[in-house]
Amino acid sequence: MSNAQAVGDLVSQPYKYGFVTDIETEKIAKGLSEDVVRLISSKKDEPSFLLDFRLRAYRQWLQMQEPDWARLGYPQIDYQDIIYYAAPKRQEKKASLDEVDPKLLETFDKLGIPLSEQKRLSNVAVDAVFDSVSIATTYKEKLAEHGVIFCSISEAVKEHPELIERYLGTVVPSNDNYFSALNSAVFSDGSFVFIPKGVECPMELSTYFRINSGDTGQFERTLIVAEEGASVSYLEGCTAPMFDTNQLHAAVVELVALDDASIKYSTVQNWYAGDENGVGGIYNFVTKRGQCRGERSKISWTQVETGSSITWKYPSCVLQGADSVGEFYSVALTNNCQQADTGTKMIHVGPRTRSTIVSKGISAGRSANSYRGLVQIGPKAAGAKNYSQCDSMLIGDQAAANTYPYIRSQQPQAAVEHEASTCRISEDQLFYLQSRGIGFEEAVSMMVSGFCRDVFNQLPMEFAAEADKLLALKLEGSVG
């Protein structure tokens, strides 16, 4: 077998999280209409401001067109063929974990996210979201002692409506784009984080998203607010069963950082990617944006994107406050027929704002991996600085990598620096490692993780090893 082919086999590791939990689910009928939006809102017993927010978004969505500028090809999505709400039957939020359906706890155990008191990760609080609802949040009391709110967004709507009303939709307006409008109309659950003034969140926060039902879409909504001088590190993980139909996932994440606040948002995305012929898999259309509202605030995005059949995702920073800082560190691995069009937008509004972009794309098989990034320097952003580095690694000779860096500057003195490179794992490099006794698989994974190091170094400690393992897993398999 040629090396190129062997590498191809190597990256075609079967998906580990493809099982379905057999659990009674309450679903509403397929399709989307104003009545469906009202139904979702009433099921969640929402205040009228939120119903109005949803209805406004729905009407905007009706007027909008699905975007087609990304370098992605997929059949027309039939929005009437999707279920917009699904929840495990015994879904009322339980007072204690003992009352949560054991099947659900087992599911998260299997995914490596134990929730029960004895087994859960120390120093990481977890919000577990199953289909459309959050089923449990760990360490809530401990966090509350520090004034930190960490709960599902549905719960926050009930318990902290004033915060939701103040911040929801202020970073990503519902009419920002087609998918954000859809999400704003039908979002089901997600996480809410609030770190009050001066508090450094005492533990890592994490949300784990699990899609279980076959024909439902997942539309989660996350909102994180860090007040003056507060700081938090948050991580989201996601998996889904293997179905041979495509499922839509359209999330919105909003981050708000006030003066001197800092938010670190990390993602390890491992949605089902479809099979080797591109059948099935998640369509992942996500709008993530952080607003550095305050002076000297900082928002940092780190993402490891390994799953989904289609990824359309551009975590962005609006650098409004003077001296605020935005960062984007990304690893996107595509294999087989996966397509990823991902990158970031750094919008420099305030003076002396700085941003850093480090993107690592790895494409194997027949996959296509595009980096798309915008660095925009506004007229008031005197002394703004950006540094971008976009590297692509090709495995085999059928994969494609593209880089689309857009730079718009209205500030003659701004310093914008862009570096890009493309490399291929060469036969001679692999042979060199092999000729020192290092097995083929390990040689490939050493090179890939070496390529990603700058990004992995940004992940919270607890997850860096996990990300390395995940990539190795994607790269592991039978070598002929």
Add this chain to the structure above:
Amino acid sequence: MIRPDAPVLLEIRDLHARVEDKEILKGVNLTIRAGEVHAVMGRNGSGKSTLSKVLAGHPAYTVTGGSVHYRGENLLDLDPEKRARIGVFLGFQYPVEIPGVSNLEFLRVATNARRTEQGHEELDTFAFEDLVRERLKVVQMDPAFLDRSVNEGFSGGEKKRNEILQMALLEPLVAILDETDSGLDIDALRIVAAGVNQLATAENATLLITHYQRLLDAITPDYVHVMAAGRILRTGGKELALELEERGYDWVDQELAALAGEVA
């Protein structure tokens, strides 16, 4: 050191190999016993590096005939990594750069792969640091090279020293050093040669591929082979190298022509 009763480490018989559609090795014969130092010389393009890569198992080269046995085992059946683990080492003429992979980590993984094969315990990062610091002395290399990516941005000479460092860590039984001397300055040549001599024992063997007598002044070969057009045309003692230095390779053409005549 020649000992006729020493065990045979490497036995190459009538080896033929091609790359793409071009036949490059056309019947190489060579026997290497423990304790011996062999030198292979020959014109550019005569097939020396090809021979070394075929022995190490490079996938671009296809063996079309003949055999290679390493301590009695059919070497050609084994994956490149297995060959390395059981003690065959190739010091490359052009070591490749591997960005992103830490030299220290690479050396540790390689050393442990060899140790595991030998039934030794794997070394953890601390134990390995100690070992590597000791072996760095063999090539008088600055420990700063451990923190860089494998060969990335190394000068030509630094790459060659890194090869010998690997040899010092892996302790091969057959070390094939492909033009390890090229690219080395005078001091570095002396250091590397001293290192190779230091690593040579009665149990292992070295095959030096070189163009220059100055390496053979520092590492005395027991045998010198002249390679031409994909085979070993002549074998002699260390004086053969001196003769080549004086006469060059013109005689090779005559012998090749004579050989062609015999075949016809």
